[in-house]
Amino acid sequence: QAKLQAPGGASDDRFGRSVAIYGDTIVVGALGYEVNGYRSGSAYVFVQNGGGWTNKVRLLVPRGATDDRFEESVSICNDTIVVGAAHDDENGEESGSAGVFVI
Numbered sequence: 001q002a003k004l005q006a007p008g009g010a011s012d013d014r015f016g017r018s019v020a021i022y023g024d025t026i027v028v029g030a031l032g033y034e035v036n037g038y039r040s041g042s043a044y045v046f047v048q049n050g051g052g053w054t055n056k057v058r059l060l061v062p063r064g065a066t067d068d069r070f071e072e073s074v075s076i077c078n079d080t081i082v083v084g085a086a087h088d089d090e091n092g093e094e095s096g097s098a099g100v101f102v103i
Contacts, residue, residue, distance in 0.1 A: 004046055006030055007055050014071075015044070022076040024048040025056075025103075029071025029083070033058075037066030043074055043083045045103060061085050061099050070099065079103050 004026065006015040011032075018029035026046045033042035043059040059081065061070035065088075073084035081101045088097040 002053050004028060004044075004053055006033070006044055007058075018043075018071055018074045020074045020076045020081075022078070025076060026053065027074040027076050027081055027083070029074050031069060031071050033071075035060060036064030036068065039067045039069055040064045041068060041070035041072075041085065043071055043081070045081065057103065059083060059099065059101055061088065061097070063090065065089065068097075 006013055009015055013030045013032035015030040017031050020027045028044045031039055031041050045056045046053045047056045061068050067087050068085040069087040070085035072086045075082045079102055083099045086096045087094050
């Protein structure tokens with residue numbers, strides 16, 4: 001049993017809003033992470049080593065902006081992670097996007 005938390009987490013991060021697991025890797029979305037503006041979002045990748053879980057990397061939407069909500073959906077298969085940003089406005093208001101990462 002384990003409890004995962006965002007490294008450096010803060011109020012209103014909403015860490016855990018979306019979660020996916022594949023083998024020994026967990027992806028966790030966090031709406032409130034605001035490096036690219038209010039509710040731009042992020043996803044954290046944790047890997048199991050020994051008896052615990054370690055944060056491997058934090059994923060950010062490419063060309064992220066305010067209210068992208070890059071975390072609304074997360075998926076993982078083998079070494080590929082997909083993170084949805086349903087409110088990304090790059091191609092029009094709330095047109096959305098998905099970031100694809102190979103870890």
